[in-house]
Amino acid sequence: MKVPKYLIPVITIVMLFAGFYLRFAFTQPTTSVVFSEQGDAKLVCTVNGVKCKGTANFFTKMFNGVEGISSIETIASERRATFTYDPSKIDKEQIREIIEQPIQLRDGSSRQFFTCVEMK
Amino acid sequence: MKTRVLRYSILTVILGLTIYQALGYGKRSFEAFCPFGGMESLWGLFREGQYSCATGPLNMSMLIAVIVLALIAKKAFCGWACPIGFLSELIGRLGMKILPWNSSVNPKLNSRLKLIRYVGLVLALYFTYQTGELILRGYDPFYIIFSGFGHGTLGLVSVIVLVIIIIGSFLIPMFFCRYFCPLGATIDPFSRLGLVKIVSDEDLCTECGECYTSCPHDIAPNEMIYIRHRDCTNCLECIDSCPEKDCLTLKVKL
Numbered sequence: 001m002k003v004p005k006y007l008i009p010v011i012t013i014v015m016l017f018a019g020f021y022l023r024f025a026f027t028q029p030t031t032s033v034v035f036s037e038q039g040d041a042k043l044v045c046t047v048n049g050v051k052c053k054g055t056a057n058f059f060t061k062m063f064n065g066v067e068g069i070s071s072i073e074t075i076a077s078e079r080r081a082t083f084t085y086d087p088s089k090i091d092k093e094q095i096r097e098i099i100e101q102p103i104q105l106r107d108g109s110s111r112q113f114f115t116c117v118e119m120k
Numbered sequence: 121m122k123t124r125v126l127r128y129s130i131l132t133v134i135l136g137l138t139i140y141q142a143l144g145y146g147k148r149s150f151e152a153f154c155p156f157g158g159m160e161s162l163w164g165l166f167r168e169g170q171y172s173c174a175t176g177p178l179n180m181s182m183l184i185a186v187i188v189l190a191l192i193a194k195k196a197f198c199g200w201a202c203p204i205g206f207l208s209e210l211i212g213r214l215g216m217k218i219l220p221w222n223s224s225v226n227p228k229l230n231s232r233l234k235l236i237r238y239v240g241l242v243l244a245l246y247f248t249y250q251t252g253e254l255i256l257r258g259y260d261p262f263y264i265i266f267s268g269f270g271h272g273t274l275g276l277v278s279v280i281v282l283v284i285i286i287i288g289s290f291l292i293p294m295f296f297c298r299y300f301c302p303l304g305a306t307i308d309p310f311s312r313l314g315l316v317k318i319v320s321d322e323d324l325c326t327e328c329g330e331c332y333t334s335c336p337h338d339i340a341p342n343e344m345i346y347i348r349h350r351d352c353t354n355c356l357e358c359i360d361s362c363p364e365k366d367c368l369t370l371k372v373k374l
Contacts, residue, residue, distance in 0.1 A: 001372045003316060005123055008354045008370070009130060011193050011316075012200040019155075019178075019185025026177035028169060046147055051271075052174040053252070077152040077176025118147075 030056040030076040039070040039086025049114035123356040131206040138203045142266035150266045156303040158183025163249035173254045190307045194314030199353025204262050212293030241305040293336045308350045318347040324367035331358035
């Protein structure tokens with residue numbers, strides 16, 4: 001059966017979009033840590049600097065022992081971090097401050113590793 | 121309208137979007153769109169339920185989409201959507217314009233050299249699965265170029281790899297895609313089964329060789345009836361270059 005030439009670009013574009021929207025079927029967090037069961041407010045951040053398993057682990061550890069944070073889930077390839085928190089103990093701006101705080105390096109200098117570019 | 125104008129327009133948009141993501145404007149990393157990331161993640165997902173390093177769900181869904189696309193339209197992804205294929209092709213065209221000699225490779229040598237990509241695929245997957253790290257980054261032109269020699273590249277080694285690929289693409293069209301692309305090696309078996317393929321009409325063919333000259337992968341459509349060749353990207357350059365009407369057509373054929 002003969003088909004028109006323009007079928008190839010059409011199928012290619014359709015499959016690219018299908019691939020893009022199919023991603024939800026394969027979602028697996030890079031890190032997922034539950035600190036406590038308190039608090040049910042959710043915050044989704046797009047964080048520049050969370051790019052792989054290593055940086056996602058490092059990012060998660062920054063919230064170790066922070067009061068009010070119940071859990072963190074990161075998806076490195078999407079630069080996404082989802083927090084569950086207790087709004088009576090910590091608010092969005094405080095979470096942003098922790099994310100963007102400069103980190104002390106071994107040589108004594110400090111550097112900001114993460115930037116919160118979007119909060120929802 | 122010539123198909124190439126449409127193809128280059130689509131590729132330019134995809135290249136632009138990749139640069140946009142690479143500059144950090146998008147919501148996700150440019151790497152997240154590479155279908156080969158899905159291959160690199162398979163073992164980690166199977167063993168630990170986790171993606172390798174910077175790969176994620178989009179890599180996996182893109183890999184599946186590209187495989188389904190290969191089963192329908194052969195390596196259309198390579199010819200119509202891959203930014204590295206696009207850059208390779210542009211460099212190759214520049215080379216063909218500047219260099220005085222014919223840059224097509226001896227067919228026997230060409231098919232032997234293509235085995236390198238399977239060796240590369242096996243090695244890349246073996247070391248990635250062993251370490252959980254994307255060890256291919258330092259040798260991958262897609263990562264080297266769009267990350268701007270970012271984290272994971274290998275300094276001088278990556279520079280040498282990139283220079284070799286650029287010079288190679290200048291001398292032999294689609295140099296990286298032909299001999300090194302691990303994604304190409306992954307989708308080869310699916311591409312062979314691709315339903316929509318170019319079909320040549322023996323009665324109408326005058327053996328002018330225009331289709332062979334125009335093919336970026338040195339496939340000779342005039343020597344086959346059904347183009348089942350694993351490297352055919354359905355770029356349709358051969359159909360456009362054929363002077364005989366309906367000699368080369370696109371058909372659905374098992």
